Amino acid sequence: MDKPLTAFRYKIQKNHMRREVPIIICFLAGFFFIGNYFSPRLQPVAQVVNQWAIICIAFAYVLGVANILRVNYQVIKRKGRDWLYKIVLVAGLFIMLYFGIFGGVKEGTTFNWIFYNAMYPMQATMFALLAFYIASAAFRAFRIRSFQAALLGITAVLVMIGRVPVGEYIWKDFPPFVEWIMNVPQLAAKRAIMIGAALGAISTGLKVLIGLEKTYMGGE
DSSP states (O other): OHHHHHHHHHHHHHHHHHHHHHHHHHHHHHHHHHHTTTOGGGHHHHHHHHHHHHHHHHHHHHHHHHHHHHHHHHHHHTTOTTHHHHHHHHHHHHHHHHHHHHHOSSTTSHHHHHIIIIIHHHHHHHHHHHHHHHHHHHHHHOOOOSHHHHHHHHHHHHHHHHTSHHHHHHOTTHHHHHHHHHHTHHHHHHHHHHHHHHHHHHHHHHHHHTTSOOGGGTOO
16 A cells, blocks of 8 residues: 555656756746846856856757658658648758758858858748738738728828839829828837837746646646
8 A cells, every 4th residue: 555655746847856856947047037127146057057058059959850750751751732842841951951060061162152042032932922922811811890900001002102113203292291100100100119029028937937837848
């Protein structure tokens, strides 16, 4: 009777430690990082904690690469959907790792040349296609059903017309008017949204520090 009871207690203590230790580590790390901005005495400790965080991030990169290889290998092995693109992804990963480790990442290296001549054009192409996709989706999904929606639609049309040469032909003061819209009402609304998002991030961070938010441990 004593052995099962002891094993049960050990299991409870083990699960308790799995929950409490990450919360304590998260609280201490967040406390030192926040306190660094208010007290210079905590700066040396915060620097040490920051170095530990960098080490953890390095291990996370290794786990990320291993996870990419594991997931894509399974798709390539069974020739699943888009398996040829998975081969390109894995090949690109190994090529960039090779040139980055053995050739360096400074200006003029092969790694740097591949990044600027492959990554940048693909990124520009992706964002160009994404802009047309968003515009077409907005045109199909947007419906003016309220005063706020009508105000948003009219403003969007005015800004788009003022950003192209046709707007200046229609009215010579169209570009300055659009700049006023972007720098005064739009900027005020944008800053209000940023303030709200910052307050939400602060509240979420406090919930994480005091242990109310535990999703980073795999919970719900």
